[in-house]
Amino acid sequence: xxxxxxxxxxxxxxxxxxxxxxxxxxxxxxxxxxxxxxxxxxxxxxxxxxxxxxxxxxxxxxxxxxxxxxxxxxxxxxxxxxxxxxxxxxxxxxxxxxxxxxxxxxxxxxxxxxxxxxxxxxxxxxxxxxxxxxxxxxxxxxxxxxxxxxxxxxxxxxxxxxxxxxxxxxxxxxxxxxxxxxxxxxxxxxxxxxxxxxxxxxxxxxxxxxxxxxxxxxxxxxxxxxxxxxxxxxxxxxxxxxxxxxxxxxxxxxxxxxxxxxxxxxxxxxxxxxxxxxxxxxxxxxxxxxxxxxxxxxxxxxxxxxxxxxxx
Amino acid sequence: xxxxxxxxxxxxxxxxxxxxxxxxxxxxxxxxxxxxxxxxxxxxxxxxxxxxxxxxxxxxxxxxxxxxxxxxxxxxxxxxxxxxxxxxxxxxxxxxxxxxxxxxxxxxxxxxxxxxxxxxxxxxxxxxxxxxxxxxxxxxxxxxxxxxxxxxxxxxxxxxxxxxxxxxxxxxxxxxxxxxxxxxxxxxxxxxxxxxxxxxxxxxxxxxxxxxxxxxxxxxxxxxxxxxxxxxxxxxxxxxxxxxxxxxxxxxxxxxxxxxxxxxxxxxxxxxxxxxxxxxxxxxxxxxxxxxxxxxxxxxxxxxxxxxxxxxxxxxxxxxxxxxxxxxxxxxxxxxxxxxxxxxxxxxxxxxxxxxxxxxxxxx
Numbered sequence: 001x002x003x004x005x006x007x008x009x010x011x012x013x014x015x016x017x018x019x020x021x022x023x024x025x026x027x028x029x030x031x032x033x034x035x036x037x038x039x040x041x042x043x044x045x046x047x048x049x050x051x052x053x054x055x056x057x058x059x060x061x062x063x064x065x066x067x068x069x070x071x072x073x074x075x076x077x078x079x080x081x082x083x084x085x086x087x088x089x090x091x092x093x094x095x096x097x098x099x100x101x102x103x104x105x106x107x108x109x110x111x112x113x114x115x116x117x118x119x120x121x122x123x124x125x126x127x128x129x130x131x132x133x134x135x136x137x138x139x140x141x142x143x144x145x146x147x148x149x150x151x152x153x154x155x156x157x158x159x160x161x162x163x164x165x166x167x168x169x170x171x172x173x174x175x176x177x178x179x180x181x182x183x184x185x186x187x188x189x190x191x192x193x194x195x196x197x198x199x200x201x202x203x204x205x206x207x208x209x210x211x212x213x214x215x216x217x218x219x220x221x222x223x224x225x226x227x228x229x230x231x232x233x234x235x236x237x238x239x240x241x242x243x244x245x246x247x248x249x250x251x252x253x254x255x256x257x258x259x260x261x262x263x264x265x266x267x268x269x270x271x272x273x274x275x276x277x278x279x280x281x282x283x284x285x286x287x288x289x290x291x292x293x294x295x296x297x298x299x300x301x302x303x304x305x306x307x308x309x310x311x312x
Numbered sequence: 313x314x315x316x317x318x319x320x321x322x323x324x325x326x327x328x329x330x331x332x333x334x335x336x337x338x339x340x341x342x343x344x345x346x347x348x349x350x351x352x353x354x355x356x357x358x359x360x361x362x363x364x365x366x367x368x369x370x371x372x373x374x375x376x377x378x379x380x381x382x383x384x385x386x387x388x389x390x391x392x393x394x395x396x397x398x399x400x401x402x403x404x405x406x407x408x409x410x411x412x413x414x415x416x417x418x419x420x421x422x423x424x425x426x427x428x429x430x431x432x433x434x435x436x437x438x439x440x441x442x443x444x445x446x447x448x449x450x451x452x453x454x455x456x457x458x459x460x461x462x463x464x465x466x467x468x469x470x471x472x473x474x475x476x477x478x479x480x481x482x483x484x485x486x487x488x489x490x491x492x493x494x495x496x497x498x499x500x501x502x503x504x505x506x507x508x509x510x511x512x513x514x515x516x517x518x519x520x521x522x523x524x525x526x527x528x529x530x531x532x533x534x535x536x537x538x539x540x541x542x543x544x545x546x547x548x549x550x551x552x553x554x555x556x557x558x559x560x561x562x563x564x565x566x567x568x569x570x571x572x573x574x575x576x577x578x579x580x581x582x583x584x585x586x587x588x589x590x591x592x593x594x595x596x597x598x599x600x601x602x603x604x605x606x607x608x609x610x611x612x613x614x615x616x617x618x619x620x621x622x623x624x625x626x627x628x629x630x631x632x633x634x635x636x637x638x639x640x641x642x643x644x645x646x647x648x649x650x651x652x653x654x655x656x657x658x659x660x661x662x663x664x665x666x667x668x669x670x671x672x673x674x675x676x
Binding site: 048061075076112162172185186 | 324444653
């Protein structure tokens with residue numbers, strides 16, 4: 001009993017005369033495309049997990065996932081209907097490792113059959129460009145549909161490692177700056193700090209975690225057919241592949257608009273692989289993601305026959 | 313009930329072979345207290361709101377300098393471990409569920425996750441850690457997740473922890489409130505607290521957690537919104553409290569009924585109903601409506617909001633801790649924890665009190 005990927009989709013901001021697309025819009029757009037690609041209705045969703053970190057206006061409550069659920073029209077629950085299932089939504093906040101953390105949680109419910117269909121949604125956009133400092137990510141949304149699989153295809157193993165000695169290498173927080181704002185009366189300011197060593201340390205520990213994961217599943221690096229990674233730091237994917245001797249053609253090539261995506265980054269990589277047929281051809285897929293903490297989350301995924309169906 | 317149950321709930325027949333149980337509950341309450349009268353005296357505009365009569369809240373604990381979400385959560389986690397037979401190294405998963413993420417007085421941290429700092433502080437470096445955000449249902453959501461992982465045998469022991477540091481919400485509300493209809497009125501009911509709970513695999517024969525269930529009634533996702541203030545430090549929260557209460561009264565009882573049915577229990581077999589603590593009046597109305605709709609009464613309904621205020625994600629475990637400490641819960645008692653939170657989230661956990669009562673036998 002496993003959890004397989006049924007579809008993936010991303011979204012980027014539209015060209016507009018005024019205003020901009022925020023995290024909620026990007027998440028909604030990716031989620032709708034994902035449902036269409038997966039040939040599922042929103043009412044089939046039993047679990048929605050949002051992993052986006054940078055929400056419109058810095059929203060702290062409610063979970064953005066509940067708003068996404070409402071926008072998708074997924075079992076809105078007024079009133080709850082007897083004899084049919086509802087949807088449970090909440091947010092996971094684990095930075096760049098959010099996708100793999102949420103996949104681990106979904107696997108608990110979907111793999112076991114408690115839920116049949118789950119969606120992970122990721123969307124980040126600068127909450128307030130006038131009062132944000134050093135925001136490094138491109139605005140992007142992403143969504144992945146996860147379904148129960150009786151034949152063993154899907155996520156096989158997850159591995160998480162943290163390196164708290166490197167916790168200061170990437171820090172994002174909102175603080176009161178009494179001199180910020182147009183008339184310098186003070187504003188809450190979102191500040192992001194990235195140390196020069198962050199990218200290097202992500203790559204070093206990412207390689208170590210992938211090696212540990214491969215040892216656990218008995219797969220040599222050369223056996224990896226597809227490597228799905230975080231898009232940020234920019235050099236992360238290439239560094240992992242180079243360091244482990246994995247051919248560069250095993251890495252999906254991201255479009256420029258998604259090359260600095262945060263939580264949606266690995267979904268963008270997955271989407272490219274699915275759309276190009278690379279995912280369908282792959283048997284052994286490794287996911288590796290990196291985030292502040294320093295945290296590395298990795299997963300081993302076996303596609304088997306299911307990928308061929310997906311491609312068809 | 314025929315067909316699928318509305319709530320995502322466990323256990324399901326044939327899925328997961330183990331039982332989970334609450335092993336230990338810890339808390340941290342700041343020493344300083346502020347009465348409702350003192351708080352209402354701080355409003356900028358003259359109001360005729362009798363908040364104490366309206367909510368039943370007489371006082372709440374508030375943080376002093378040097379205390380924040382992280383210190384409250386970490387101290388609660390340490391209290392929880394001090395009552396536990398587990399060393400911190402036994403924890404395989406640490407989930408932080410704080411809505412407020414203050415690392416410093418007015419610094420809201422996004423990354424790195426608070427759970428990372430907490431697990432390092434308590435000495436659980438090998439635990440998988442992540443933060444969740446599910447408004448006031450956060451801690452119960454964490455329990456829901458741990459319950460599933462333990463039932464399936466993926467882990468044996470984990471902790472859910474939260475620290476709610478409400479700085480700014482009350483202060484900012486006090487500046488703007490004029491009437492009882494103010495959307496920020498609910499901010500004046502909030503209190504500061506930390507709570508932690510360890511969930512572990514039960515020994516054979518221990519009843520432990522009988523049932524867990526969660527759902528999101530997303531038609532009402534925008535009834536309560538919290539976000540950073542624009543012109544002041546801290547945050548603001550805008551709540552349509554009356555509408556949330558109406559929805560909870562209409563849609564809540566059938567969901568509680570589902571979980572009771574799944575657990576093979578009637579409401580009058582529940583010894584202690586611990587609901588989310590928003591106000592004494594809301595709890596009493598909810599109790600009455602639940603009894604009318606289900607035709608039965610729980611034996612007792614727990615109220616702690618009068619002394620603690622609404623401590624957001626920690627309310628259920630703060631109440632559980634208090635009733636364990638006061639030795640009101642006895643072995644074999646059936647307890648129903650009920651979360652109703654922004655989203656609109658409804659979560660239910662039903663468990664049987666076992667050796668948990670002994671963890672509060674001695675003073676800490």
